[in-house]
Amino acid sequence: MTRRLPLIAIMAALLLSGCAGIRDHRGYVMDKTLAAAIQPGVDNKDSVQKTLGRPTFGGQFADSDWYYLSRDTTAVAFRNPRVSKQDVLHVRFDAAGNVAAVDATGKEQIASISPLRKSTPTLGRKRSFFDEIFGNIGMVGSGGMGAAQPGGGQGQ
Numbered sequence: 001m002t003r004r005l006p007l008i009a010i011m012a013a014l015l016l017s018g019c020a021g022i023r024d025h026r027g028y029v030m031d032k033t034l035a036a037a038i039q040p041g042v043d044n045k046d047s048v049q050k051t052l053g054r055p056t057f058g059g060q061f062a063d064s065d066w067y068y069l070s071r072d073t074t075a076v077a078f079r080n081p082r083v084s085k086q087d088v089l090h091v092r093f094d095a096a097g098n099v100a101a102v103d104a105t106g107k108e109q110i111a112s113i114s115p116l117r118k119s120t121p122t123l124g125r126k127r128s129f130f131d132e133i134f135g136n137i138g139m140v141g142s143g144g145m146g147a148a149q150p151g152g153g154q155g156q
Contacts, residue, residue: 027070035068052068070086088106089103089104
């Protein structure tokens with residue numbers, strides 16, 4: 001009995017070591033002191049880039065928005081990673097290129113989206129399997145939309 005106890009302890013330690021969490025950091029390495037130094041009305045695009053570096057990404061439709069994104073995640077074994085910390089610094093510029101506003105947000109902006117089913121609901125009628133297969137029988141050449149008119153013209 002006393003010989004099996006160390007063996008069981010070693011096996012348990014090996015099994016539990018496989019469940020160790022994996023930490024990961026992606027994006028910008030946020031320095032709170034440098035981010036707080038950006039002042040609206042004082043700084044411009046050049047001074048922001050010299051202070052913080054290039055942004056993680058710019059605005060979708062114009063270059064008047066810069067985003068600095070930092071995200072830390074943890075994952076255990078085969079599970080999907082979970083966000084443990086997120087910082088987003090949004091710097092907005094006016095037309096002259098001066099800083100108009102600086103907004104900082106965190107993890108509260110993350111949206112959790114879970115699909116309901118494996119198919120997307122659409123408007124319209126529901127067709128069964130057999131309707132899909134046999135639904136077009138007799139439709140070819142009928143007087144519906146796109147059928148050729150007698151005489152070959154478009155309504156002479």
